[in-house]
Amino acid sequence: MPSNVIVGLQWGDEGKGKITDFLSKNSDYVIRYQGGNNSGHSIHIENNYFILHLIPSGIVYPNVKCIIGPGMVVDPKFLIKELINLKSMGINVDNIFIAKRSHIIMPYHILLDKYKEEYLGKNFIGTTNKGIGPAYEDKISRIGIRMLDFFYPDIFYKKLKNNIELKNIIFKKIYKKPTISVEIIYKKYMEYAKILSSRIIDAVYEIHIALNKNKRILFEGAQAMLLDIDYGTYPFVTTSSSTTGGVCVGSGIPPVGFDNFFGVIKSYCTRVGNGPFPTEIIKTKLVNYLRNKGNEYGSTTKRPRRCGWLDLVAIKYSCKINGINYLIMTKLDVLNGLNYIKICIKYEIDGLEVNYFTPDIGNNKINCIYKKFKGWNQNICDIKEYENLPINCKKYINFIEEYIGLKIILISIGSERNKNIIKYKHLFYKIFSSEKI
Structure with missing residues (x-):
């Protein structure tokens, strides 16, 4: 069975926790490979909300082994509190392990x-x-x-x-x-x-045994691509490798051990903290709309997130660095009710049009060149099939696929675990299992 990696392609908060949880059902292991309790992964199952900081997002399934990998930094006091909290919510915590090398x-x-x-x-x-x-x-x-x-x-x-x-x-x-x-x-x-x-276990030994036995392994990071220490918007980044390359470093698996790399994007863009954000929206009314409808407040810090339009220049860059095979889009439902939606397709720097993400992005004034789309005024949260989405919604999605050159295989239309639309069903089930998720 394949080993799959889930990585966020923006500045975090793309909903990686929900996606990891959704895809964990058919996994034997979920392994987090970098970061610490400086990020929060939210999971919404019916009336229960779980916010995970150190523990991998597969923990809700009792058959899944969760490993805090060698590349992580662990606050033991915080971890113990998180274990106690999960146990009090009826979650089995017996399958949570910590790498000796962390x-x-x-x-x-x-x-x-x-x-x-x-x-x-x-x-x-x-x-x-x-x-x-x-x-x-x-x-x-x-x-x-x-x-x-x-x-x-x-x-x-x-x-x-x-x-x-x-x-x-x-x-x-x-x-x-x-x-x-x-x-x-x-x-x-x-x-x-x-x-x-x-x-506390020898995680590298455990993971390699699992690989040799063809166990199904899902790898998740704490932060996203544009916060990577080497390839993010330095110095406003995290202090570890949040790319797919960081999976090898943070788990002890060679590159040949992976089959698919899934890049998670939000249908718009957010950022917490300081640092460059080319597509940031300045209009307070629109920012408040996105922030309140999308619950854009940090899971860890509760800080309000800065909000902006989708930046395809940045996402295309992230896809190249990470070798992404397929895209997953989240929070499409948040865009319901907007008169128009914009996507950044180029930058203008010093009067020149640029279609790539530069390393000195923080040192230059960037004007974004946008493509404008008509919005849709329809609640899409209960739609099951891609074909039933509003036509303007499908135009938005199809443009993103064409620009990036990758399929959006899964679309999240709500915070709950099963609020998803699988766009390419045959491909999706072939990758994950013959059993439908």
């Missing part, structure tokens, strides 16, 4: 995140202050503490002591903040170790 977020990472943003003032990045960036910094600096260190208390203590001594100098000398205690943190984290130790 790095641990420590209290000093969270403090460093907060202090640095304060220090930058008006030039702040707009992080979630969850300690993600500083944890990845320690990983790259080769002073990080990993989940496997929980099994070696003496080694854990030594690494913790060395780290805190260094961090206390930074707190005191640079940020003029109080120092922190080694003993208090060590004691607390040894308590976390007792709670989580039975879940």
Whole structure:
């Protein structure tokens, strides 16, 4: 059976959690390969809402093994809370495992995140202050503490002591903040170790056994393509590789281990935090319409998302970087009732038309060249077949397919799990299973 990857192609919040949940029914494993609890994946099943931050989006199915992969950074305190919360909602949490190689977020990472943003003032990045960036910094600096260190208390203590001594100098000398205690943190984290130790596994070994047994594996990231540390809108990005290339790094699977790469796009575009956003809508009334109808508030931070029109220049770039095979569109229902809808098809930079996403996008004033579409004033949330969508809606979708050169295989028309339209049914069922989802 194939191993499939789901990646967001914009600045996040494309609805990857819902899509992963929907496609997890016929999966044996769901593996998250990067990021930490700085993103939230929302799942809506009937009257129940689940917001997952660290735990992979396949957890609602009791037969699916969920692995927090080697490429992730994990706040153990937050993870334990998330496990308790899911259990209280009647979800079986026995199939949640953590890679030994994943790095641990420590209290000093969270403090460093907060202090640095304060220090930058008006030039702040707009992080979630969850300690993600500083944890990845320690990983790259080769002073990080990993989940496997929980099994070696003496080694854990030594690494913790060395780290805190260094961090206390930074707190005191640079940020003029109080120092922190080694003993208090060590004691607390040894308590976390007792709670989580039975879940900590050699994930690479487990995943490769699953591959050899032809198990069905679904890989999901935390952030989206345009927040990738290398190929996103740097420096307003995350601190890990959120591309399909990051799946190899973050899970230990070679490129030949994957069959299909699914790119998720929202029918419009949003962004949380600072950074360039060429198609951002300035009109307050229209922004409020999209924000309120699409519930465009951060799952993690609750910050209102900036809203804009669909940017096909950026999406085409994202598809190339990720080697996307098929597109999945979400929140098409949010566009119901608009008189018109616009799609960016080119940029104008210094008087020149540009049809590609440049690395210096944040350094230039960009004017977007749009194609305008008539809207549709019809509730599409209960439509089951693509053919029954309003004609203007189909024109919008078909134009996107033609521009990008890829099929939109699945269309989400509501937050609930089964509010979807499968556009190419024969192809869809061939990829995922003979059993209909």
